Amino acid sequence: MANLSAKKGRDISVVLCGQAGQGIQTVEKLFTRILKANGYHVFATKEYMSRVRGGMNSTLIRISDKPVCAFIDRIDILVGLNKGTVKHLKKRITPETMIIGEMGVLGDEVENKNRLLDIPFSEIAANIGSKIYSNTVAVGALISMLSVKPEEVIDCLKQFFKDKSQEILEKNIEALKAGYEKAVNLENFSSIKIKAAAINEVKKQILVNGSEAVGLGAIAGGCNFISSYPMSPSTAVLVFLAQNSRDFGILAEQAEDEISAINMAIGAWYAGARAMVTTSGGGFALMTEGISLAGMLESPMVIHLAQRPGPATGLPTRTEQGDLELALYAGHGEFPRIIFAPGTLEDAFYLTQKAFNIADKFQIPVFILTDQYFIDSYYNTEPFNLKNCTVEKHFIETSENYRRYKLTEDGISPRGIPGFGRGLVCADSDEHDQEGHITEDLELRIKMVDKRLKKLDLIKQESIPPELLGPENYENLIICWGSTINIINEAVSNLGRKDTAVLYFKQVYPLHESANKLINKASKTIVVENNAAGQFARLLKIHADVNISHNILKYDGLCFASDSIAEKIKKLL
């Protein structure tokens, strides 16, 4: 039996598997927090079914002494809480995988019984007083691998159960200890001890997931209005802002539908608020008329679009990068827009923050394009730095003869808001004159189209360049956008080739002018995307004027895995 910790520099991957409602989330939350508090780098992400109870879900937790922030297929330790665990994860389980669980539950599924550490969670928990402590028993078993003693995590437990009664806390401590004892005393236990070193800096870092990074970025961007309609996986951002609404004076309203949500938010911008919507798939499809309205009114707008697999209802709780082209072309008629696609938590925070300022500046819709994988993944990262965050308010106090759509050199008309200044603010969805009144003057129409579209030139000047990771003198270029970056980056780093670099686009439209050169410099280019049609490759063809040699596509509703994608890339090099 191999000692996991022996493979030097390798992190440990722990997967929890069970039914919805069985408490995997508690194990995950408590365990990752204990890990971080003890100085381990940690990454976690989950895949789950669209149901509230039952089914089979799993969470991956990676533990390392180096930063770790990507999904992998490999499972070192599998904690199975439910029958069906092995079947559910069969493709990822190898002979090396150690399985922790109850013999009574998993006994039938595990072929090599040697690999099964039998810990009767529920029996131990029942002895303490109730089966509900099973989860904490499991956590106790898990910490034992880290050579972390129960005493060292009492503070964590106290913090975690701070809203519960003293009795509950004590029972949980008891459960943790019992799980720990059971594990360390198991015969084949020592083989799975983890030797990753604890790093002091990690303790000061924050542990946030994608939706929290977007939500914190929104607050930093001055967001004070969110109107949305629940839809997985985008709801998390609505919930985050609602939870913080009292502290930050945010009006968080659940609209009757997505059409109302976006129209309400555009109204809010008109009156000077900084508004956003958060939505997914079909909800966004319903907002597309509103996107066009923002285009015509020249209203700022921030749209968080968390992608999931379509068409139609598709796979509501899974991941995909399938709505890029929809975001790019949504809305009838022609008008400019910006699409950010953050792939790291840091980028999610700063780009969301920036989205509000830039939407306000150019008076256009700005998208934050994420996906279920990104929203539901978290890792420790430096606390977001607020030093450079400011709320740039681009509206003006109007004077008497204010004209909302004044024709200016650069196409940007100073934006007034009603009740602030002595002018009148007239916003019109028809083609309009400079004052905002409906017009059928077709020469003016041309001027107004030009005015709206020429803002794109300015916007391009401020585009964020793609980020090159790896050697500057590359032969092969692996291109990705949005949520896949950490996965691709880990995969390509692990290949360790001096001729291969990664190009990461966090702004996917409009593209920075450097894109063409950077891509053409490579003799082989591979675009990796989480969709079936290769949408970003098409976008690059039109907007960066490049042809791509290869596509790696994935569309089963799961994200890429850094270990298996590395194999695929290797084959193409």
Added chain:
Amino acid sequence: MANLSAKKGRDISVVLCGQAGQGIQTVEKLFTRILKANGYHVFATKEYMSRVRGGMNSTLIRISDKPVCAFIDRIDILVGLNKGTVKHLKKRITPETMIIGEMGVLGDEVENKNRLLDIPFSEIAANIGSKIYSNTVAVGALISMLSVKPEEVIDCLKQFFKDKSQEILEKNIEALKAGYEKAVNLENFSSIKIKAAAINEVKKQILVNGSEAVGLGAIAGGCNFISSYPMSPSTAVLVFLAQNSRDFGILAEQAEDEISAINMAIGAWYAGARAMVTTSGGGFALMTEGISLAGMLESPMVIHLAQRPGPATGLPTRTEQGDLELALYAGHGEFPRIIFAPGTLEDAFYLTQKAFNIADKFQIPVFILTDQYFIDSYYNTEPFNLKNCTVEKHFIETSENYRRYKLTEDGISPRGIPGFGRGLVCADSDEHDQEGHITEDLELRIKMVDKRLKKLDLIKQESIPPELLGPENYENLIICWGSTINIINEAVSNLGRKDTAVLYFKQVYPLHESANKLINKASKTIVVENNAAGQFARLLKIHADVNISHNILKYDGLCFASDSIAEKIKKLL
């Protein structure tokens, strides 16, 4: 004063101009019908404001002894019913333009009084009994130019006023005669006589506009269900089918909104009806979630999308080709579709007819992309031939173990409908198994995505090739799609160059494989489109893998004019 008819082979262009509600339409309708009945080729189109009364609208009527079917800027004869006529059309009026109108109304605007034929329509009409006969007085004046005598058009009048009383008919005959008399007796009248020969075949031809061609095509395609929400310019098709609903057993329902319209229509297809929706701009934006539903359910669907200038409300009664990319990418997730863009009345009829069969065959959404210019234009054309029209019903009678989404070689699962056969028909917007039940089997997900997308290969094999007009050995290729074809074709023909051909796409997606070769053969390529962004050129770049040398774009809400576009093309050659 030039004699118009002297310019050999040239047609005469008559423009009527006046307020909404002033009766231009009556003049136009009666006059064009008289023209056709008398053997003239005739083309008519209008431009109008988004209001029911007032404003300034105009209608162009072209009269020729050769087929004529395109807009031109040139005005030979201008009939002005209202003050402001000259200002409204100033860019198109030349010293050669002859103006017919009342001195009291137009006197102040017409600089060269010699060019004004003073016919006091309303005074003459009032003498007959009421000002409402003014329009017929104007028609009388117009026919005088054709050397058509009032007696020869009495039948036309009878037909035209067949639903009116005998008295009204007689008064109108009187008015027509009076207008005629007044005109022929005018001093400078003879100069505008038209010498175009009457052609017998024309009489047997039909005079239909774009919306009628689409509507007739729909009936020929077996359409028996239309659910839509009014929106200019698409409403005309809803009205046409409603008007014919009793005769053809069509259920025509005005839905409460566009979302309901498309969902109702998809429901109708599910139950075996052949349904369509007709919509424009923002109405279509609202349907995009439904498009995605059709994609996932693998439901046939026919969407008539009549474009108008956006964004948002834009210019509701004007024309633009601005929604091509929206139609192409509408709906979240990835699934195949077909987009037809008929540019001739014949194509509109046959492609709409075909749309129903092909939607049924491939179980996908099929678009008919038109625009206001196309919808509101008409000319004489051969009666649509029904010989090759059949309703190909692609659904089957189900047997006991029927599975709606059976995995087949080519991706097409036989489509059953409920209540026909012994099987159950289960349609699901979630990712589903072969039976149509919701699934989270992610390997099956891949199969289902592949199944849906691979239909595109079959569809491509049936794509309609672009039509080459002009010399086969071309140097220059003028590329257009949809409604502009007749205009571009006339313009390029008139240039009379042996090195320049026109390539007309009536199917814009997916493209026929010949597109690449045909385009690459030219050394210079010009895409002409009625939008500001050059959407079709972008589409060609991705899907035909070609680069275009020049774009000619127009986005003032008006269509191209064959005379002025010819100048523009010439400059680029």
Added chain:
Amino acid sequence: MKSEKFDMGDIDIAWCPGCGNFGILNVLKKTLDELKIDPGNLVLVSGIGQAAKIPHYLKTNFFNGLHGRALPPATGIKASNPSLTVIAESGDGDMYGEGGNHFIHTIRRNPDITNIVHNNMVYGLTKGQASPTSQRGFVTPVQVAGVILEPFNPLAVAIALNAGFVARTFIGDMDKTIEIFKKAINYKGYALVDVLQPCVTFNKINTYQWFRDNTYYLEDSYDSHDRNTAFKRATEPDKLPLGIFYINPDKTPFEENTGVYQQNDTPLFNREVDYGKLESLISKYALV
């Protein structure tokens, strides 16, 4: 409560143990069975949500469409083939929230369909946000200070729209629910049945017990033919009455009114184009 005809056998049902949806599923199967409806002649139309998964759990034709959009396809289906029995069934968020406009206008349109709404006063599938019928003060992850909107009263609105059949049941009483389902399905025209259904996971306020304590049946003597009385009873401030609030026996269903079936009752799928007539229509355009 067994119903062989519609039973799916041993399937995995995605609802939480104890959920009121199970009761509705059983009641529905029983009702259909007792009405001797042929599964092949039935179409169950739903949107998206926990409730909206119901078509997957019984043997029937179904159209499981988009969230909020069950009624338009149900109308399209019924109007295309009136011989089908069509039931549109979804959650309260689906029917009264996202689908509110269709709710209003389908009632006005009056197709002969039965509209069953699983009203758990919460968004179940998306994990516990307020629905239009959530009561004031109901605290959720989004409504952090509790619901501040006036709860949607589906019965009062349906009565205001002059719906032909308006009823409310509580799934805690299966027998009575079956009885009312039967009447609703047999009613010729649009029939609304709002079914009170506990969500044991996300609605800890409106539990089985709460519904038992806060509902009662309209008296036997209640006359369901008076619209004003029906409105009054539907807007009572305290307890929620159960039963049939309003029946209007004089309405003609939409599909009969459309004219498409006046001379010809063939469903649309079985019709052919009259090309002769079309030819003469086309030739009319050759005339003035």
Added chain:
Amino acid sequence: MKSEKFDMGDIDIAWCPGCGNFGILNVLKKTLDELKIDPGNLVLVSGIGQAAKIPHYLKTNFFNGLHGRALPPATGIKASNPSLTVIAESGDGDMYGEGGNHFIHTIRRNPDITNIVHNNMVYGLTKGQASPTSQRGFVTPVQVAGVILEPFNPLAVAIALNAGFVARTFIGDMDKTIEIFKKAINYKGYALVDVLQPCVTFNKINTYQWFRDNTYYLEDSYDSHDRNTAFKRATEPDKLPLGIFYINPDKTPFEENTGVYQQNDTPLFNREVDYGKLESLISKYALV
């Protein structure tokens, strides 16, 4: 009836001569004048249609949005700056058809806005199709055999939704309309005024004369505080009563309920982010 403050001078108005919209425009200007509302503090929100063009014809801030979507931006505007007077005004098709879902849920939400609906029982701008309020049998180019849907009764629906202020006026009586507009604007909360307005071009049935013959005022003794009576009067089968059907003086407007203005009445545009608080929120994520 002159109103200098809101007058636009000599402008081209796109309505047909004789259209009832002119009356509504005049009444609105007069009302605003008499209420001493400052044009700079007023926002008129409309959708698309003939009625929806009204903001272009008086001096005011306006948001002329999408067809059917006047109420959501009106809500967003009011909630972002409660010191503005917000009026949402559009046609019957816009408010009750395309915008039906917002109509329902805005009433539930109860922002302090006034909702004026130009009810001409037809789609004017798109040339004469039926609107939700078109009467049965009304023949149009689309409804070729006449309307077969139950006409939408906005008052009854608003009362069913427990709207706080529900009124109907006829533009043939300007004085009474001004009086009711004033009360509606002064009402703290959502106020509906359905204004009967002849469309002289496309509705040849519901003319000025027809409205005169088919309306009458609620008696002086009428008590507008009883919801059941209000419902009864709103659903009378024959003539259409005019006046204020229902007032509920006890409602709190949405924006007050949101919590955003409880400690701080600064409008949102004038607020700053509390970066200190944000920093401590972020640092909490460093803890367990």
